[in-house]
Amino acid sequence: MNSSAPASSREQHLHPIGMLLEALQTLRRWFGVAAFPGIAALINGEFGVRILLFVLLGVALLGILSAVWGVLSWRATSYLVSGGALHLKRGVFQKSERSLPLEHVQSVSSVQGIVQRLFDVVEVRVETAGGGGEPEISLSALSRSDAEALREELTSTRRASLEDFEEPAPAVLRRLSVRDLLLAGLTSGQIGIAASVVLGASQTVDQLLPRNLAKQISEALLPQTVWAALLLVLAIVVFAWVLAILGTVLAHANFTLSRSVDGKYLHIKRGLLKRYEATVPLARIQAIKIVEGVLRQPFGLATLRVESAGFGAEEGVSTTLFPLLPRKKVEKLLRATAPRFAGPLDDLKPLPARARRRYAFRAVLPVLPISAFCAVFYFLPGLVSLLVMLPAALYGLLRYRAAGRRLDGDRLVLRFRRLARTTVILPGERLQSRGYSVSPLQRRNELATLEVEVASGRGGVAFRLVDLEAEMAGNLVEALAERGSRAASQERYSV
Amino acid sequence: MRTEPEKRLDPRAKLLWRLTGALQAVPILAGGAFASYVFAGQVPIYLALLPLLAAAALNVLFVLVLPPLLWRRWRYEIRSLEVDLQRGLLRVTRTLVPMARVQHVDTRHGPLQRRLGLSTVVFYTAAGPNEIPQLAQKTAAEVRDRIAELTQSRDEL
Numbered sequence: 030m031n032s033s034a035p036a037s038s039r040e041q042h043l044h045p046i047g048m049l050l051e052a053l054q055t056l057r058r059w060f061g062v063a064a065f066p067g068i069a070a071l072i073n074g075e076f077g078v079r080i081l082l083f084v085l086l087g088v089a090l091l092g093i094l095s096a097v098w099g100v101l102s103w104r105a106t107s108y109l110v111s112g113g114a115l116h117l118k119r120g121v122f123q124k125s126e127r128s129l130p131l132e133h134v135q136s137v138s139s140v141q142g143i144v145q146r147l148f149d150v151v152e153v154r155v156e157t158a159g160g161g162g163e164p165e166i167s168l169s170a171l172s173r174s175d176a177e178a179l180r181e182e183l184t185s186t187r188r189a190s191l192e193d194f195e196e197p198a199p200a201v202l203r204r205l206s207v208r209d210l211l212l213a214g215l216t217s218g219q220i221g222i223a224a225s226v227v228l229g230a231s232q233t234v235d236q237l238l239p240r241n242l243a244k245q246i247s248e249a250l251l252p253q254t255v256w257a258a259l260l261l262v263l264a265i266v267v268f269a270w271v272l273a274i275l276g277t278v279l280a281h282a283n284f285t286l287s288r289s290v291d292g293k294y295l296h297i298k299r300g301l302l303k304r305y306e307a308t309v310p311l312a313r314i315q316a317i318k319i320v321e322g323v324l325r326q327p328f329g330l331a332t333l334r335v336e337s338a339g340f341g342a343e344e345g346v347s348t349t350l351f352p353l354l355p356r357k358k359v360e361k362l363l364r365a366t367a368p369r370f371a372g373p374l375d376d377l378k379p380l381p382a383r384a385r386r387r388y389a390f391r392a393v394l395p396v397l398p399i400s401a402f403c404a405v406f407y408f409l410p411g412l413v414s415l416l417v418m419l420p421a422a423l424y425g426l427l428r429y430r431a432a433g434r435r436l437d438g439d440r441l442v443l444r445f446r447r448l449a450r451t452t453v454i455l456p457g458e459r460l461q462s463r464g465y466s467v468s469p470l471q472r473r474n475e476l477a478t479l480e481v482e483v484a485s486g487r488g489g490v491a492f493r494l495v496d497l498e499a500e501m502a503g504n505l506v507e508a509l510a511e512r513g514s515r516a517a518s519q520e521r522y523s524v
Numbered sequence: 525m526r527t528e529p530e531k532r533l534d535p536r537a538k539l540l541w542r543l544t545g546a547l548q549a550v551p552i553l554a555g556g557a558f559a560s561y562v563f564a565g566q567v568p569i570y571l572a573l574l575p576l577l578a579a580a581a582l583n584v585l586f587v588l589v590l591p592p593l594l595w596r597r598w599r600y601e602i603r604s605l606e607v608d609l610q611r612g613l614l615r616v617t618r619t620l621v622p623m624a625r626v627q628h629v630d631t632r633h634g635p636l637q638r639r640l641g642l643s644t645v646v647f648y649t650a651a652g653p654n655e656i657p658q659l660a661q662k663t664a665a666e667v668r669d670r671i672a673e674l675t676q677s678r679d680e681l
Contacts, residue, residue, distance in 0.1 A: 338650055458624075460622070460625075461621070461622075461625045461649040461650055461651035461652075462619050462620060462621045462622075462625070462649060462651065462654065463619070463620055464609075464617060464618045464619035464620055465617075465618055466612065466615050466616060466617035466618070467615065467616050468614060468615040469614050469615075480617075480619075482649075482651040482652075483651060484649070484650030484651045485651075488651065488652050489649070489650065489651020489652050490651075491651075506618075506620060510605070510606065510620060510622075
């Protein structure tokens with residue numbers, strides 16, 4: 030439409046598809062409200078011609094009103110970049126005008142939903158810095174050229190020196206192959222979530238179906254023998270697994286990680302139906318996590334995640350930097366992606382031997398009272414329940430074995446395990462605070478818990494290494510102080 | 525670094541914590557008394573009195589025992605490169621916040637604090653707020669200004 034005009038000269042409307050999107054959204058919102066009485070009426074069996082007519086009339090009315098609303102709100106929405114700020118007007122009845130100073134812009138990302146893809150428009154999301162409590166701005170439909178122009182303008186203050194420079198295409202660092210995509214789905218470990226969804230869905234179906242039918246079905250399906258029951262469980266697991274794979278495929282298909290030529294931005298593109306595109310300024314990355322899931326670690330596979338400040342609307346946001354790659358290749362990819370974080374990830378200094386007992390004990394502790402209770406009241410099964418303590422202790426020992434740290438210059442690497450084994454890379458100058466704590470029991474063993482904090486999203490995250498030598502904890506904190514402050518005076522970021 | 529931070533909170537902090545402890549005491553005692561009242565007719569009197577006694581013991585802990593322990597542990601020090609904090613009753617936590625990371629700093633006080641002439645210094649990093657509570661108002665203002673000054677000078681580097 031007005032894609033040829035530069036965005037800065039005058040107020041711009043969204044692409045006309047914005048009307049459709051807004052109308053659809055309104056429709057969806059009201060449909061949810063209207064659906065309840067509608068379904069209730071259907072189930073009650075009051076299904077005459079008159080009711081049907083009413084419903085149709087209602088739907089038509091809703092459609093028309095939504096369409097009108099879409100047009101009105103499209104007319105009321107306009108944006109303009111001028112005077113170093115993005116101005117956004119919106120609101121049909123309640124007019125609002127927002128000005129967002131360009132220096133508060135953290136990142137500009139674009140998303141394509143299915144409708145947007147159909148018409149080849151993009152949704153542009155402008156993420157802002159934390160602190161002010163400003164929510165992100167989202168422009169639901171822009172033509173590709175408008176979106177590009179807006180992105181240019183929003184980020185031009187940062188790249189003022191490159192203004193006349195035609196930006197070359199970013200260099201692709203790594204693509205997710207189809208094989209790896211499927212592998213990522215297989216090992217995603219989201220089966221649990223998917224399984225609960227399947228079970229939940231089956232219950233809902235149970236309630237919706239007429240009682241007789243449900244009974245018949247369940248009689249036909251419900252297991253009569255142990256083997257049939259096992260088969261059913263197996264079927265649910267497989268189904269859930271397939272769902273988990275589908276979820277991963279939808280989210281991570283065509284995952285591409287690239288870096289802008291000036292080396293200041295990372296671009297992430299992903300998604301099958303809904304395409305997602307994000308720009309992460311390298312200077313905003315606070316920490317990088319290498320997560321080795323339970324199903325992935327045996328195959329030497331890992332996921333890369335970043336903790337990034339002021340990126341994303343919530344606190345403690347972490348974004349996937351790359352969904353699946355061999356652990357051995359992590360270092361190389363980091364060297365190309367974020368050199369500040371690259372370095373050796375193995376040969377971590379383990380925890381002292383006297384911490385082992387404490388790890389095992391801590392894991393057993395929550396199980397202990399339950400087992401004890403069982404043993405007191407039901408002697409035999411209670412004794413069996415004591416066996417649960419074995420895997421618990423084993424889990425504790427695995428946690429102990431995974432834990433470790435290393436310090437190269439002022440690059441701190443911490444590793445610990447909850448279920449997945451996680452290795453965190455923390456540059457000294459990104460630590461918002463660092464310290465250690467000592468509990469009475471730790472004091473007796475001369476142990477301590479190291480605790481460092483980095484910014485993430487609108488708040489922070491803390492990483493802890495439990496039970497390292499108290500003296501070492503002190504030394505680490507001290508070493509990071511000297512180097513951290515030196516680095517801080519040489520190279521400062523605005524976080 | 526090995527030695528503890530040198531500054532302590534204002535001694536009136538103990539009084540303040542005792543007062544807030546005493547305020548908590550009212551509902552705890554009421555709960556204990558009610559439980560004792562309910563049990564009174566059903567079990568021997570020494571058993572029925574247990575909840576009340578437990579509530580009383582808890583209050584003694586909150587009002588008499590804990591405040592001085594907390595106060596003795598709480599220490600802070602404002603150095604040119606960082607703020608050094610130490611606190612905690614059983615689990616003792618030591619935290620260092622680099623000046624270069626401090627974004628802004630406030631003082632604030634609640635009604636009870638104002639009565640006692642106490643104030644809390646709150647300084648923010650990108651990861652969230654950190655507090656030095658219960659300083660004399662004059663000291664708190666000094667600490668606040670000192671932190672502000674130090675973060676400023678870091679900015680000019």
